[in-house]
Amino acid sequence: MTVEKTGRKLSRRNFIALAGGGVVLAVGAGIGAFSLTRTPNAALAPWAQAGQYTEPRRFALSHAILAPNAHNLQPWMVDLSEPGIVTLLPDPTRRLPATDPFDRQLTISLGCFLEQMTIAASAAGYRVETELFPEGSSAETLGDRPVARSRFIEADIATDPLFAQIPHRRSTKDAFDMQQPVAASLLGELEPEVSGIRFDGTVEQARVDRLRTLIWEAWETEYSTPAAHHESVGLMRLGKTEINSNPDGISVGGMPLEALISTGVVTREALATPGTMAYQAGIDMYQPVLEATPAFVWLTSVDNTRESHISAGRAWLRLNLLTTANGLALHPVSQCLQEYPEMEPHYQSAHQLLAQEGDTVQMLGRLGYAAPPPPSPRWSLDDKIKHA
Numbered sequence: 001m002t003v004e005k006t007g008r009k010l011s012r013r014n015f016i017a018l019a020g021g022g023v024v025l026a027v028g029a030g031i032g033a034f035s036l037t038r039t040p041n042a043a044l045a046p047w048a049q050a051g052q053y054t055e056p057r058r059f060a061l062s063h064a065i066l067a068p069n070a071h072n073l074q075p076w077m078v079d080l081s082e083p084g085i086v087t088l089l090p091d092p093t094r095r096l097p098a099t100d101p102f103d104r105q106l107t108i109s110l111g112c113f114l115e116q117m118t119i120a121a122s123a124a125g126y127r128v129e130t131e132l133f134p135e136g137s138s139a140e141t142l143g144d145r146p147v148a149r150s151r152f153i154e155a156d157i158a159t160d161p162l163f164a165q166i167p168h169r170r171s172t173k174d175a176f177d178m179q180q181p182v183a184a185s186l187l188g189e190l191e192p193e194v195s196g197i198r199f200d201g202t203v204e205q206a207r208v209d210r211l212r213t214l215i216w217e218a219w220e221t222e223y224s225t226p227a228a229h230h231e232s233v234g235l236m237r238l239g240k241t242e243i244n245s246n247p248d249g250i251s252v253g254g255m256p257l258e259a260l261i262s263t264g265v266v267t268r269e270a271l272a273t274p275g276t277m278a279y280q281a282g283i284d285m286y287q288p289v290l291e292a293t294p295a296f297v298w299l300t301s302v303d304n305t306r307e308s309h310i311s312a313g314r315a316w317l318r319l320n321l322l323t324t325a326n327g328l329a330l331h332p333v334s335q336c337l338q339e340y341p342e343m344e345p346h347y348q349s350a351h352q353l354l355a356q357e358g359d360t361v362q363m364l365g366r367l368g369y370a371a372p373p374p375p376s377p378r379w380s381l382d383d384k385i386k387h388a
């Protein structure tokens with residue numbers, strides 16, 4: 001396969017050699033993307049700013065914005081106009097209508113945010129009382145009504161031990177070390193203990209193999225479903241300038257990819273078009289990542305209400321901080337849990353494999369050992385505070 005750009009041809013093999021010299025990829029929620037080897041500073045500034053606030057809500061929120069979230073869209077806004085209260089609002093412009101039509105993953109992301117805010121508040125000596133959906137909610141889409149109203153109450157409480165892991169937590173979208181299996185006994189250390197959410201996992205070879213096959217088939221389905229694939233490609237930030245001006249979505253940057261982007265070899269159009277080198281590279285890069293998976297973990301709930309989505313987010317965040325504390329890497333793989341017609345057979349298989357009759361699988365992730373990747377970009381806290 002060749003691709004013609006700016007009057008020259010570049011074979012796919014050359015492309016991968018060029019792009020592969022220590023760079024290779026981070027796998028986005030729907031597509032292989034490429035990791036940042038030289039991360040742009042502005043997009044990472046919020047990681048250094050966490051905790052640099054004396055006002056307790058801002059202290060907690062400066063950590064909350066570092067929470068994991070689907071496609072790194074950071075679908076949160078906060079209203080601080082009432083003293084001592086954080087009103088969490090969804091950002092309706094951050095929806096994923098093709099792959100998350102009912103905003104389930106968006107709501108889980110907001111649950112991750114709330115849990116990280118609550119953990120950080122404990123480090124400032126504040127207990128947080130949260131009322132969910134104070135103006136109600138809809139099962140169709142989240143809309144723009146508040147998701148939570150959280151009251152900060154000064155209290156004599158211990159800092160949540162997971163607070164120390166916040167700066168180190170990552171979604172590790174890399175191949176894991178297959179020489180280092182995950183001990184079955186370690187799974188017991190990872191129970192996030194969130195009411196209403198059941199945690200489970202497996203290191204058993206036959207089950208891991210079955211899940212890998214399912215996840216690969218689901219990933220291929222997403223990649224070859226134009227609406228779903230185009231949604232991911234539209235969220236790609238190609239190169240340092242785009243990443244710094246839009247520190248969200250799927251980052252595609254670092255050298256030598258910067259050069260391929262600036263010379264027009266890697267474009268959004270090429271990434272979206274079957275048959276191009278860039279499109280094929282996404283496939284070639286995802287498969288070995290998924291192959292190198294020694295264990296899986298998942299979360300289920302007995303119902304599929306908005307409240308359960310928030311609880312699943314709280315549990316996923318705690319799980320991710322617990323994996324960090326135990327030196328483990330965690331990578332969500334959500335394709336087979338998505339609710340659009342092309343994904344239906346994989347959704348059914350995932351539920352047969354992982355859930356009891358009638359339960360909903362809310363999150364599924366690869367678990368193993370890997371070097372921690374760099375942090376992912378974030379909008380600043382100021383960008384996320386709603387001003388009247």
Ligand SMILES: Cc1cc2nc3c(=O)[nH]c(=O)nc-3n(C[C@H](O)[C@H](O)[C@H](O)COP(=O)(O)O)c2cc1C
Pocket residue numbers: 027028029030066067068069070071072105106108109112169170171172173331332333334335375376
């Ligand atoms: C609900 C949810 C679903 C996610 N699904 C995927 C996924 O399918 N594939 C993936 O690579 N990452 C997935 N992620 C991880 C996000 O891409 C990641 O949190 C985001 O890019 C920010 O990176 P960080 O977690 O390292 O800070 C998911 C995260 C959440 C909360």
